[in-house]
Amino acid sequence: MQFPPGFQWGTATASYQIEGAIREGGRGVSIWDTFAHQPRRVIDGSTGDVACDHYHRYKDDVALMAELGMQTYRFSVAWSRIFPMGRGGVNPEGLAFYERLIEELLAKGIQPALTLYHWDLPQALQDIGGWANRETATAFAEYAAYLFEKLGDRVTRWITLNEPLIFTMYGHRLGVMAPGQKDLGITARAVHHAMLGHGLAVRAFRANGRGGEIGITNANSSFEPADGSPECARAVEFARDFETRLFHDPVFGRGYPASVLKFYAERGAHFPIEPGDMETIAAPTDFLGVNLYSRQLVQPGGPTGFTSAAPTLPLLPMGYEAAPHSLGDFVRWVSKEYGNPVIYITENGVCDNTEPGPDGAIDDTTRMVLTRGFLEGLHGAIADGADVRAYYMWSLMDNFEWAFGFTKRFGIVHTDFETLKRTPKASARMYAAIARANSLDV
Numbered sequence: 001m002q003f004p005p006g007f008q009w010g011t012a013t014a015s016y017q018i019e020g021a022i023r024e025g026g027r028g029v030s031i032w033d034t035f036a037h038q039p040r041r042v043i044d045g046s047t048g049d050v051a052c053d054h055y056h057r058y059k060d061d062v063a064l065m066a067e068l069g070m071q072t073y074r075f076s077v078a079w080s081r082i083f084p085m086g087r088g089g090v091n092p093e094g095l096a097f098y099e100r101l102i103e104e105l106l107a108k109g110i111q112p113a114l115t116l117y118h119w120d121l122p123q124a125l126q127d128i129g130g131w132a133n134r135e136t137a138t139a140f141a142e143y144a145a146y147l148f149e150k151l152g153d154r155v156t157r158w159i160t161l162n163e164p165l166i167f168t169m170y171g172h173r174l175g176v177m178a179p180g181q182k183d184l185g186i187t188a189r190a191v192h193h194a195m196l197g198h199g200l201a202v203r204a205f206r207a208n209g210r211g212g213e214i215g216i217t218n219a220n221s222s223f224e225p226a227d228g229s230p231e232c233a234r235a236v237e238f239a240r241d242f243e244t245r246l247f248h249d250p251v252f253g254r255g256y257p258a259s260v261l262k263f264y265a266e267r268g269a270h271f272p273i274e275p276g277d278m279e280t281i282a283a284p285t286d287f288l289g290v291n292l293y294s295r296q297l298v299q300p301g302g303p304t305g306f307t308s309a310a311p312t313l314p315l316l317p318m319g320y321e322a323a324p325h326s327l328g329d330f331v332r333w334v335s336k337e338y339g340n341p342v343i344y345i346t347e348n349g350v351c352d353n354t355e356p357g358p359d360g361a362i363d364d365t366t367r368m369v370l371t372r373g374f375l376e377g378l379h380g381a382i383a384d385g386a387d388v389r390a391y392y393m394w395s396l397m398d399n400f401e402w403a404f405g406f407t408k409r410f411g412i413v414h415t416d417f418e419t420l421k422r423t424p425k426a427s428a429r430m431y432a433a434i435a436r437a438n439s440l441d442v
């Protein structure tokens with residue numbers, strides 16, 4: 001159960017979920033500030049105003065990572081700390097915060113992996129249409145280029161977008177995440193402009209010429225047929241078109257899946273593709289970021305050709321199945337589908353709401369058992385030839401879980417949201433041991 005030499009272990013977080021200090025250091029308003037402050041958007045009425053207060057406690061958090069033997073750390077930059085209005089006037093204090101964080105990481109021998117966009121769009125850009133406006137793609141590339149220039153001497157691993165599937169669909173079609181819209185036409189525009197923003201950022205990265213590596217992180221499920229029929233097998237392919245290929249195919253130069261374009265067009269919604277866009281989006285990347293939490297059982301039906309079938313495995317508090325085999329399965333599939341790219345598992349983890357026991361210890365057994373299962377599957381996929389080089393556990397600590405507020409815990413470190421005290425859980429000890437040994441035989 002040994003992982004390949006040089007395989008890296010780390011944890012992941014995102015700015016709005018941990019930083020807090022939303023009105024400090026010259027930070028501008030983001031769409032998540034606006035959304036979380038609207039009534040009934042977040043189930044427990046909480047916001048990211050304070051979150052884990054990481055903005056003030058980043059040193060302790062980095063020390064904790066070092067104690068746990070972490071080798072790399074994936075975090076995101078709040079765009080509105082750098083450009084409070086999305087573009088134009090830069091805020092040096094915002095940049096200084098990330099410089100302090102990066103220096104701290106490097107001093108402890110932890111490699112930074114920087115996500116440029118993890119959903120907290122500057123509100124000023126939303127006010128001109130957000131991702132539905134082509135200008136946002138350009139503004140994203142300008143912001144990215146600025147960070148490549150300022151941080152590219154210390155940060156060598158860059159992720160453009162985190163999960164365009166989730167922020168486009170949940171934010172623009174289903175309305176349950178910021179900016180809370182429900183419009184198919186807007187969704188189509190948001191998808192295309194997000195992907196265009198990714199491509200423009202990759203081009204800016206190459207133009208900067210500093211070296212290092214850049215890629216995109218997509219949200220994934222391992223799709224499985226509800227039964228062995230050819231109809232279910234077809235439904236699985238539709239699910240892959242709408243949720244997986246839509247965001248991978250264009251990056252690998254294959255354009256958007258025809259089935260998806262047709263579905264949107266039949267409903268009067270269009271992808272605003274201009275000449276040259278698909279070439280821009282296909283700008284070669286250095287790795288593929290894979291986020292995965294579960295599988296989805298699918299069956300034929302609905303306007304897209306697939307619907308979810310009733311779950312057959314135990315459910316986690318997030319409502320999806322505890323399906324540890326899904327990570328290895330998906331990695332095998334995606335490696336084959338796209339010609340064996342270099343893969344970083346940029347997120348994988350378990351929602352386990354275990355609270356401290358009477359002695360203060362947090363025995364998050366579900367997280368431990370499932371993490372081991374996910375990693376066994378991953379180990380198998382690597383043995384079969386998948387080129388996976390790093391694994392980032394979501395998440396370092398319990399944090400603001402978007403529309404679920406503080407009701408869902410993903411951390412290997414417990415956060416007491418009253419006192420903000422951090423306490424490593426049993427899973428943190430287990431994960432640290434695995435990381436140290438580079439093996440599951442611990």
Ligand code: BGC
Pocket residue numbers: 014017162163166219291347394401402410
């Ligand atoms: C997101 C994270 C989120 C995690 C757990 C991913 O979709 O990138 O921000 O907290 O899943 O739900």
